Amino acid sequence: MPLLKPRHAQSEKPFDDNTQAGQAGVDSTYAWVRMFISVVLGTIGSVGMWAVVLVLPAVQAEFGIDRASASLPYTMTMIGYAVGNVLIGRIVDRFGITRPTIFAALMLGAGFILAAYTTAIWQLAVLQGLLIGIGTAATFGPLIADLSHWFNKRRGIAVAAAASGNYLAGAIWPNILEGYVATQGWRTTYLGIGIVCMVTMIPLALMLRRKLPKTEVVETKQSSVSRKIKTIDLSPRALQTMLALAGICCCVAMAMPQVHLVAYCGDLGFGLKRGAEMLSLMLVGGVLSRIASGFIADYIGGVRTLILGSVLQCLALTLYIPFDGLMSLYIVSFVFGLSQGGIVPSYAIIVREYLPAHEAGQRVGMVIMATLMGMALGGWMSGWIYDVTGSYRTAFLNGIAWNMVNIVIMLLVLWRTREPHDETPIPHPA
Numbered sequence: 001m002p003l004l005k006p007r008h009a010q011s012e013k014p015f016d017d018n019t020q021a022g023q024a025g026v027d028s029t030y031a032w033v034r035m036f037i038s039v040v041l042g043t044i045g046s047v048g049m050w051a052v053v054l055v056l057p058a059v060q061a062e063f064g065i066d067r068a069s070a071s072l073p074y075t076m077t078m079i080g081y082a083v084g085n086v087l088i089g090r091i092v093d094r095f096g097i098t099r100p101t102i103f104a105a106l107m108l109g110a111g112f113i114l115a116a117y118t119t120a121i122w123q124l125a126v127l128q129g130l131l132i133g134i135g136t137a138a139t140f141g142p143l144i145a146d147l148s149h150w151f152n153k154r155r156g157i158a159v160a161a162a163a164s165g166n167y168l169a170g171a172i173w174p175n176i177l178e179g180y181v182a183t184q185g186w187r188t189t190y191l192g193i194g195i196v197c198m199v200t201m202i203p204l205a206l207m208l209r210r211k212l213p214k215t216e217v218v219e220t221k222q223s224s225v226s227r228k229i230k231t232i233d234l235s236p237r238a239l240q241t242m243l244a245l246a247g248i249c250c251c252v253a254m255a256m257p258q259v260h261l262v263a264y265c266g267d268l269g270f271g272l273k274r275g276a277e278m279l280s281l282m283l284v285g286g287v288l289s290r291i292a293s294g295f296i297a298d299y300i301g302g303v304r305t306l307i308l309g310s311v312l313q314c315l316a317l318t319l320y321i322p323f324d325g326l327m328s329l330y331i332v333s334f335v336f337g338l339s340q341g342g343i344v345p346s347y348a349i350i351v352r353e354y355l356p357a358h359e360a361g362q363r364v365g366m367v368i369m370a371t372l373m374g375m376a377l378g379g380w381m382s383g384w385i386y387d388v389t390g391s392y393r394t395a396f397l398n399g400i401a402w403n404m405v406n407i408v409i410m411l412l413v414l415w416r417t418r419e420p421h422d423e424t425p426i427p428h429p430a
Helices: 029-045 047-054 056-063 072-095 098-115 121-137 141-148 155-184 186-206 214-221 236-267 272-300 302-319 326-340 343-354 357-389 393-415
Strands: 228-232 417-422
Touching: 029 047, 029 098, 029 141, 029 155, 029 186, 047 056, 047 072, 047 098, 047 121, 047 155, 047 186, 056 072, 056 121, 056 186, 072 098, 072 121, 072 141, 072 357, 098 121, 098 141, 098 186, 141 155, 141 343, 141 357, 155 186, 155 272, 155 343, 236 272, 236 302, 236 326, 236 343, 236 357, 236 393, 272 302, 272 326, 272 343, 302 326, 302 343, 302 393, 343 357, 357 393, 393 417
Parallel strands: none
Antiparallel strands: 228 417
8 A cells, every 4th residue: 555645745846756866855956946046035034023113104104092902903914923834834744835824925925015004003903913923834844844845954954044034034024115205204114115025926936836755755654764853751742742842942042132132222321323233233133143043953853952052142132231332232133143143043943853754744833833822922021110119220130041941942842852872764565
């Protein structure tokens, strides 16, 4: 009886039987091309996260509302982004990446175009959450999970590169959109973004139609070949839970500088523009960190890479307390970006190292959703601590405490891990 094709491979364009494994298989030239396409898709699709931040002042002024109400569209975007990573991840496991990405491009296009015609803040918030937030999610967790199937020896660098699209978007899109918002208005800018997303993302998605490599298809359902695997004295559910908790903890700490750095600089008298420059510098450091962490993960594994990044993030977060001068904040912010950028992609690598391949989409999505919950919680909690104490010092200490919990959880995962071994081939009847 032949092996059944995995659900996520049935709807993709099949390989030609004469296709060489080296041409379209794991770690092949095509796999690297696919990685480049994924980075471009991630950079374009992640505009949904950054455009809403850029237009916030204009939206507030036009609707005549307070800052809290004007922030509602961003909050809804992050909720949709978190939920979308799980929902679209499950769809990718079943149908592959092409169809969900095309649908996401249409969601982004419709969301931005419809948002340009809204007449109330609640309408904008709903569109940001249901269309733009969920559509943006397809270009992060699900895209990373799909790409992980195409790499074995260099899976770390591939996953890290795909995840860098999110940070590249943060470094590129605000600079592009700022002038348009100032001269054309936020509504015209949103119309343009919607059109660009549909025109660019759909052709790129069609370039990802090839189904999974044959070796990966076999692995996803029934391993009939010998391979190296990692084992752990935890059930898949327990490991997934621990990764989710670790994701919340590390991102509560990560959110402190990322969300409040601009306001912190304003409080110190340096001005909001300086804070924005520091945030951009932090994102550049994050991109470098993600690429470097990918190389490291290919040699020491995802768990050790995550622990390394978490320890460095904790140390960098500590530097914000004694160093509050202008130049020192530039340096500390860049160091913080260099330390934390590789943490989130490491979770995707861990999922692929320990958990079933055919569930990668939904499991990576669940961990990404937990990290986003941590970002949301950390951003709110730091603001609440500032309101209570009148200073960000305690908020930094709070972030350090959450960071240490993350380190403890991942050390426990490492302690329960057993050395990789060759899996015994499972004979199947012809």
